[in-house]
Amino acid sequence: MPSAPPPAPGPRERLLAAACEAFCEEGYQVSIDHIAARAQVARQTLYNYFHSKDELFGEAVRHSIQSVLVTLDGDGDVRATLLVFSDAYRARLLSPEGLAIFRTMVAEAPRFPELAKQFFRQGPHITRKRLARFLAHAMEAGQLRQADPDFAAEMLTAMLLDLDRLRGLIDLQTDLLKPSKTTQVVDCFLRAFAPEKDT
Numbered sequence: 001m002p003s004a005p006p007p008a009p010g011p012r013e014r015l016l017a018a019a020c021e022a023f024c025e026e027g028y029q030v031s032i033d034h035i036a037a038r039a040q041v042a043r044q045t046l047y048n049y050f051h052s053k054d055e056l057f058g059e060a061v062r063h064s065i066q067s068v069l070v071t072l073d074g075d076g077d078v079r080a081t082l083l084v085f086s087d088a089y090r091a092r093l094l095s096p097e098g099l100a101i102f103r104t105m106v107a108e109a110p111r112f113p114e115l116a117k118q119f120f121r122q123g124p125h126i127t128r129k130r131l132a133r134f135l136a137h138a139m140e141a142g143q144l145r146q147a148d149p150d151f152a153a154e155m156l157t158a159m160l161l162d163l164d165r166l167r168g169l170i171d172l173q174t175d176l177l178k179p180s181k182t183t184q185v186v187d188c189f190l191r192a193f194a195p196e197k198d199t
Helices: 011-026 032-039 043-049 053-068 078-093 096-108 113-140 149-171 179-192
Strands: none
Touching (some): 011 032, 011 043, 011 053, 011 096, 032 043, 032 053, 053 113, 078 096, 078 113, 078 149, 078 179, 096 113, 096 149, 113 149
16 A cells, blocks of 8 residues: 655644755745745734744754755775765765855855854754864874874865865856765875874
């Protein structure tokens, strides 16, 4: 028997999805009426769920954070796990949505400093801390040389994004996701943190 189709999203879910898209495309200046129209609800329906544009923006940012978080799952093979992580990390943060979230948050950070801090803590900070814990375990197991795992995590994530994200933000370049680039970065990182040989 075929499974039942998933239930259609309710008004709140449609509003959040529409707000995420609208804020990323047009920034904070997008009108409430435009967001309501995208969600196919009345303006008053929007205010029934979100009391102000600021509240809606905050919820949209929190919702967007979840779309760019990347987990670290693996079977113990450091290179294989880092390749899967790195592919997912680049795919999410260099995607049009990932770039739009970053662009919008940077632009609106002076207006919403607390929200910007929350975005950092719940997005980039959490991802780097998870990566640092994974690298620390690999260092303890002798699979990587002993070093500061926080620095190592910052180094790897910077290598994975830096210039490509700048290309996407400034040049609006779209062909950013080259699998060969991920492999090059991970292998370079592993050479830099290869276990020290006994002399």
